[in-house]
Amino acid sequence: MAKTEDETFLLPNEEEGREDGYYKPAVMLAREEKPLIQYLQPLSSCKYDNKESALEHTHEHAPDHDLETTARVLWQPLYSPKVYEWTVNSQSTDRLFKGFDPDHGLVALPKGQPNILPSESFPWDSDKEVYVLSGYHSLHSLQVIWQHLHRLATVANETLGGHLLHSLNVLWEDVLCAADPTPMSISHEYVINRTAITEAGQTRKCRDWRDLDEFRIKNTACFKDLGAARHKTPMIEEWQFCPDD
Template sequence: MNKLEKLERTEFAGLKRNVPVPWSVYGPYDNRSDPEATDKEWEKISNIRLGVIALPDSYVEEKGLHKAQRFPWDESKGVYLINAYHNLHCLLKLRTSLLEFHRGEEQSGSFAHVTHCLDALRQDIKCNADDTPRWSGYGHRITGVDQVRMCRNWDLLDEWSKTFPSCWNKIPSIEDINERFSYCPVDSPYADRIIETLGSKNHLGE
């Protein structure tokens, strides 16, 4: 891989902008004629468990990352949240808040969490500084419709995250941190320690 190719790839998962995707309006995530179908599409992307990863300290040192809280089942690893998944979490949080407001429902999340997410997305927008000129179109006031831009492959990000599994899953009814990190395969190298720590409260294989 030459120097230019390295610059084109993301630092961690090695992703490139090589997936053509057009800007769209009123698609499956904004289907105004069928709100229930829209809700189902958002539900499909609502679980960010793959975004929580356990990185070896050697990798962290090599990449110049801050040392994070310890992974419960291996003290030589730290727990990290991939930024794209954090952004997705925040987008979902904002959508929930907006829908609850629109429907006249009580807010399920705190105002502080909503404003945190709003600012997190602001920071990423400013950081990325996307300079793509969106065409103004004709006959409507929405810019960029059907204009193709090059995106990164989210499926490849998923695959990269799986190389650093943390076995994490956030279930609202579960408050025990160790229990949240017990969603490992039954043949996981951490299985014995998980069973020793949690007993029947483990979630191996789920």
């Protein structure tokens, strides 16, 4: 089946940069040294590119679902045409969100898995429960935000700005990049039950924001927006806001 225009922009090109089960653009494959990537490596301490290293660092309460340790790694363009095309209009964004079906994110998993909050029973197999994958849940959340923004703009007869459309597409791309497979319970009874949540002890793998903040402080640009860009007047004062030692 041919890809839609949005899928062409947002989904990986599976024919480019194939190597040992990983996908990288040709320019990445051609590079022998990556100084910036090596420099940022401490920020990636929670990301593992193979099953063995992931298993070595599994948290005692980490859910045991196969996709977490076997998912392929994709090297996608950081500045994709879809996200950074400032002429993108609300119609193309509307097609993107309307084309997403959150029901596709529902999966049936065996009951009684350790460290996973119980969920609704699967009607065709009493030994399984239904969950929504976190990545699909996040895309649906963006879909809901878009639907409300679009409805408000239509009622007010206003045009949604390029900055807003860009921001929504950035968040969409970020969710696709993370492709979080964490199974989330769809049972309202359990989701609001703090005792059940505590007993399940379900976690998800995250990078520590404190590491990113530490990197930011060590490499600060000492910048604070004082309106120079809006007034097209360069202001050296904007570059004098270094954090205290």
